[in-house]
Amino acid sequence: MSKIPIGLQLYSIRHECEKDLPGTLAEVARMGYDGVEFAGYYGHSAEELRKLLDDLGLRCCGTHIRLDTLLGDELPKTVAFNKALGNKYLIVPGLAEERRNSRAAWQGTARIFNDIAARLRPQGMLAGYHNHNIEFKPMDGELPWDTFFGGTTKDVVMQLDTGNAREGGADPSEFLAKYPGRAITVHLKEYSATNPAAYVGDGDEDWAKVFSLCETIGKTKWYIVEYEVPGVSPLNAVAKCVENLHKMGK
Numbered sequence: 164m165s166k167i168p169i170g171l172q173l174y175s176i177r178h179e180c181e182k183d184l185p186g187t188l189a190e191v192a193r194m195g196y197d198g199v200e201f202a203g204y205y206g207h208s209a210e211e212l213r214k215l216l217d218d219l220g221l222r223c224c225g226t227h228i229r230l231d232t233l234l235g236d237e238l239p240k241t242v243a244f245n246k247a248l249g250n251k252y253l254i255v256p257g258l259a260e261e262r263r264n265s266r267a268a269w270q271g272t273a274r275i276f277n278d279i280a281a282r283l284r285p286q287g288m289l290a291g292y293h294n295h296n297i298e299f300k301p302m303d304g305e306l307p308w309d310t311f312f313g314g315t316t317k318d319v320v321m322q323l324d325t326g327n328a329r330e331g332g333a334d335p336s337e338f339l340a341k342y343p344g345r346a347i348t349v350h351l352k353e354y355s356a357t358n359p360a361a362y363v364g365d366g367d368e369d370w371a372k373v374f375s376l377c378e379t380i381g382k383t384k385w386y387i388v389e390y391e392v393p394g395v396s397p398l399n400a401v402a403k404c405v406e407n408l409h410k411m412g413k
Contacts, residue, residue, distance in 0.1 A: 167378065168197035169408055170224035172350065172389040176397040180205055187398075188215055194402045195409060198222035200348075200387050201248075202256070209247035216249070224385040225252035225322075225348055230262070233279045233290060242286050252348055252385075253283070254322050256293045266303035266310055273314030280318035289347065291320025299331030308333075312342050321345035324389065325368055326352025336369065339376040346381040349373075350389045351408070360392045362400060364407030374413070386413065 171191055173180055179187045184205045191199060198221050204212060216223060226248070232241045233253060245253060255276075262272045279290045298308040312321055321342050325335040327350075339346050351373075355366030364370060377383035386408070390400045 167383055167386050167413070168222070168224070169195075169405055169413060170198035170200050170222075170348075170385050170387040171196045171401055171405070172200045172202060172227070172387050174202040174227065175388070175390045175401050177202065179398060185215055188219055188221065190398060191401075192219040192221055194405050196221070196388075196405055198224035198385065200225040200227065200252075200254075201250075202227040209244045213248050223248050223250040224387060225254050226250055227254050227256040227293065230255045230258060230275070234275075238279070238282060242283070242288065245288065246286070251288045252291060252320060253288060254291045254293050254320065254348070257295065263297070263307065266305060266307075269302070269307050269310040270314055273311050273319075276311075276315050276319045280316055284318060289318060289320050291322045291347070293322040293350065294324050294331075295327050296331030299328060299333040306333075308338065312345065317344060319345075320347045322348050322350060322387075324350035324352055325373060326350075326354045326389075329354035329368065336372045336376055339373065339381050343380040344382045346377060346383050348385040348387055349377055349381070349383050350387050351404070352389050353404075360395050360400075362390070362407055363388060363404040364411060370411060374411075 176187060231237060258272060262268055276290055283290055294308065299306055323335055323338060323346055328335040351363050353361045353363045353366040354368050355361035388401055388404045390404055
């Protein structure tokens with residue numbers, strides 16, 4: 164299998180992006196990242212963002228967007244924007260309370276994602292969902308993560324955030340194994356029982372196991388670093404994370 168590229172979720176350095184997006188993206192490229200995942204566009208058009216990325220040799224490995232941008236008449240607009248951006252991964256990073264407050268709600272949300280996935284298929288795009296920690300707390304006799312991904316088609320991306328899963332009491336490797344071929348993009352976030360500010364590679368996660376699963380049955384196309392610890396320099400932190408990943412052979 165070819166080497167999986169490493170992207171950065173720009174939410175990690177959002178304040179820097181707000182101040183100077185071109186300069187910040189240039190710094191990300193210098194760190195050795197292959198791509199970026201957006202969580203907001205900082206007032207730029209898709210064409211402007213694409214040119215910034217192209218000029219720096221970066222690719223767009225996804226975007227975090229609200230579910231309502233994938234529904235009804237909003238979906239064609241979202242598709243057009245992301246085609247111009249060069250992005251095929253449309254990831255929802257959270258849900259309104261009424262879409263996740265019961266097992267039935269999660270089942271209904273799964274059906275909505277299946278419909279979105281079917282509408283995106285002719286466009287060569289994929290929708291997906293990114294976890295926090297609530298998805299691994301039992302609800303009505305089942306983990307919401309299982310309710311959702313057990314009820315969605317293989318076209319719905321399981322963007323597993325390793326650190327958030329650990330915060331919820333789950334072992335991310337268990338779910339990488341349970342849902343083969345679904346972890347198309349994976350958020351690499353460290354978890355440490357003793358150091359909440361640990362960089363990727365400096366905490367408790369069994370990265371060798373995570374990487375092995377991603378690079379075999381997971382069918383992972385992108386590793387994406389996310390780091391959001393208050394009081395730590397964001398740029399220094401994400402630089403250290405990718406440096407550690409390179410040391411691990413990634």
